[in-house]
Amino acid sequence: MIELKYGAARQEPRQDAAMQRFRGHRVGQFIHWGLYALPAGRWEGKDVEFAAEFLPRVAKIPQQRWEALANDFTLADFDADRWADTAVAMGARYMTITTKHHDGFCLWPSAHTDFHMGNTPSGRDVLGELVAAYEARGIDVNFYYSVLDWRHPDWRFTLENDADNLAFARYLDFAMKQLEELAERYPSVKGFWFDGTWDESVKANGWWTWEVERMLKKRLPGVVVNSRLRADDLGARHVDTNGHLMGDYESGYERRLPEPWDTSVATRDWEACMTIPQASWGYHQGPWAQSTLKHPWDVVDMIAHCTSLGGNFLLNFGPRGDGSLAPAEVEIARRVGEWLAVNGEAIYGCGFAEGWEYQGWGYFTRDTSSGQVFAVVTRLPASGRVRLQLPAGLELTGLRTPGTGAHPYNRLADSVFEVELRAGLEAGPAVLALETGLLAG
Ligand code: FHN
16 A cells, blocks of 8 residues: 555445435436537538537647637526436436536636636526536536636646646646536535546646545535546546545446446446547537437446446536527437436435346346345347346246336246336336245245
């Protein structure tokens, strides 16, 4: 063990009420919204086949022209209640929104920059409106904050000399002030989700990431912070040099999930975030993105996959430049929500079912309070039949599907059962609630 000043604050997962609440949510809505929603991946008539929020960099747009987009951010069709209604329809229990992305534009009227929503034609505090709308519906709000800032004159990717060190120290002070401001203006926020912390400059200042976590936890008791913020004394990220997770949950699963049989993941809290199109987080209007939208059942598969390993799933939405949500994304949210409305007992408050092995047709989950085990069948075999292998010594004593009630099954051997599931596929992946007992003898 190496002595660390800025390593992990604890070695075991948090068990306080706020953390348990976050852990039980399982399904969240991510939102990437900023100036990049206006060009939406297209510049001077050409589609730029890259994540829309990277447009200023990829298309090498002069800073002044990028900033001028703020004049067109009129919010002609923005309604915080409509966004929040969509989250409710999806069955999301929390929402995480970009307060500032890499281009430095802030969704709240920050006193520390003039590059913010308050200086757009409407002058509205959309962040405040969103917090109010989501919380009125019982949905927790978390703030995404990009430490990386392409616009700020003191931002540095690397620290080459004293002048860089001085400039970057000023930058860290600026970012700390913005974070204090967010905590003060919106004290009901439940979590902070940091991004853009991978550069050498941040890694060389692990102390600052420690201070940010400490400041937020002091001001906002219970607040949940992702691992991506943190670097330790030696520049190790997420997990400190001694192998302990920093922050409250691992947030490294981005557009990828752990292997479904990798049960080692279940020893920590974690969250995976996912785009609806193949890659873009901000709204991208081109076919590069729009022809790759995920099917609602693919989303359900990922939700169950994460739950089965004790993780949360954060599905990203990229609202459009006028403030409206893309209809295709609203439709996906609706269908995922319809599935969750029937089958949510296998997801919310559920986690890893220890002893129940991954078998390829989908996932086992277990309700962390009642102990009820579920099978979520997302890959039905061509036969239409699923073979359920129970842990040794257990037998099936009853089977129920949340939508339709008792379901028949056949015993093939001790602890091995077969279930026919061809009917009802149009309603999405089947869920089975398993009643079990000890095998006699
Ligand atoms: O560069 C960003 C990207 O735009 C997006 O915000 C994602 C979300 O996890 N994070 C970064 C890439 O890791």
